[in-house]
Amino acid sequence: MTLPTKPLPPAVQGSADGSSAPGVPFSEIETVRAKEFIPPAKEALRDVLARKGTDSLIQPVFNWAGRNSLFPLHWGLACCAIEFAAAFGARWDAERFGIVPRSSPRQCDLMIVNGTVTWKVAHKLITLYEQMPEPKWVIAMGNCATGGGPFRSAYSVVPGVDKLVPVDVYIAGCPPRPEAMLDGILRLEHLIQERRE
Amino acid sequence: MVTALPPNTLAETPDLLAVLRERFPQDVLETTRRPGLLGRVVLRPEAILPVCRYLRDEQTFAHCAMVGGVDWKETREVVYHLWSDERKGYLELSLRVPAEDPHVESVAGLWPGANWHEREAWDLLGIRFDHHPDLRRLFLPEGYEFHPLLKTFELHEPEPLEVKTRHE
Ligand code: SF4
Numbered sequence: 001m002t003l004p005t006k007p008l009p010p011a012v013q014g015s016a017d018g019s020s021a022p023g024v025p026f027s028e029i030e031t032v033r034a035k036e037f038i039p040p041a042k043e044a045l046r047d048v049l050a051r052k053g054t055d056s057l058i059q060p061v062f063n064w065a066g067r068n069s070l071f072p073l074h075w076g077l078a079c080c081a082i083e084f085a086a087a088f089g090a091r092w093d094a095e096r097f098g099i100v101p102r103s104s105p106r107q108c109d110l111m112i113v114n115g116t117v118t119w120k121v122a123h124k125l126i127t128l129y130e131q132m133p134e135p136k137w138v139i140a141m142g143n144c145a146t147g148g149g150p151f152r153s154a155y156s157v158v159p160g161v162d163k164l165v166p167v168d169v170y171i172a173g174c175p176p177r178p179e180a181m182l183d184g185i186l187r188l189e190h191l192i193q194e195r196r197e
Numbered sequence: 198m199v200t201a202l203p204p205n206t207l208a209e210t211p212d213l214l215a216v217l218r219e220r221f222p223q224d225v226l227e228t229t230r231r232p233g234l235l236g237r238v239v240l241r242p243e244a245i246l247p248v249c250r251y252l253r254d255e256q257t258f259a260h261c262a263m264v265g266g267v268d269w270k271e272t273r274e275v276v277y278h279l280w281s282d283e284r285k286g287y288l289e290l291s292l293r294v295p296a297e298d299p300h301v302e303s304v305a306g307l308w309p310g311a312n313w314h315e316r317e318a319w320d321l322l323g324i325r326f327d328h329h330p331d332l333r334r335l336f337l338p339e340g341y342e343f344h345p346l347l348k349t350f351e352l353h354e355p356e357p358l359e360v361k362t363r364h365e
Contacts, residue, residue: 155337
């Protein structure tokens with residue numbers, strides 16, 4: 001007599017989040033032994049810190065973890081900051097995407113510039129950008145951060161934050177609605193997932 | 198609930214402008230009545246400190262509401278608005294300095310609130326305030342070349358917008 005055996009759960013297919021990220025299926029990663037896990041992990045970490053794509057075995061895990069816990073440093077310089085604040089209220093609840101605003105640049109990997117950047121604040125913006133650990137991304141939110149907005153020809157306004165730091169995603173609008181901001185962040189997550197630089 | 202202000206007894210009597218003309222005959226060049234103000238007084242630039250000290254200590258003008266400037270091309274005008282709680286009104290002081298060397302004595306020692314107003318006038322109109330405790334630019338970064346509210350300052354046309362992400 002044979003005892004009925006409980007069927008094993010099917011192996012998880014695809015990368016960690018079930019999306020079609022390039023790399024190794026997540027099920028294969030689970031079979032890597034702990035000691036074998038260390039060299040590819042180191043390799044992937046080095047590549048991630050160098051902001052370039054990697055062929056390491058666990059790159060999908062890094063991408064998955066990185067893009068699902070974006071911690072923004074937020075530059076509430078003008079009216080767009082109100083929309084940013086609204087996005088974290090009860091109605092839009094941006095924290096369900098793993099976006100948690102932090103108060104220190106050393107804990108952040110995403111800089112959201114929402115507002116009018118003046119020349120007076122420009123070098124402080126660069127300082128805080130440089131204080132953020134790699135890998136890091138920048139979102140220019142609103143017309144002001146994208147290109148100076150209505151104040152483009154003013155004597156005191158930086159015509160676009162891309163004059164100061166490299167920008168990954170631009171969000172248009174004056175101000176963009178919270179949905180637009182969330183859309184921009186989701187697009188950035190898409191870019192990270194595709195390992196594009 | 199709206200409470201009525203106490204009757205404005207001091208506003209007219211004694212006539213402030215006449216008192217000032219009498220007290221500083223050399224320094225007060227012109228006095229005019231203006232609607233909404235207790236009056237407008239044009240001064241010699243050198244007289245600003247004694248007149249302001251007198252107004253603050255003996256004429257109840259405890260608050261310097263504004264220091265601003267106007268660019269008249271050959272001259273620059275410096276305008277002060279002083280507020281008196283007792284008189285419930287503003288007094289306007291005005292003086293003109295030559296545009297080649299626009300400088301006037303600072304009143305930040307009398308009203309500390311004038312400190313930033315004078316920094317703003319220096320920043321945007323290039324009027325220097327002598328003996329100011331900390332005359333740095335207020336809105337623009339140190340090292341900015343121009344005083345942008347002057348008539349001679351030219352705005353340049355912005356270059357065409359070119360947006361490029363590092364993913365392209
Ligand atoms: S883009 Fe519009 S809403 Fe946003 S900071 Fe500029 S002026 Fe304000």
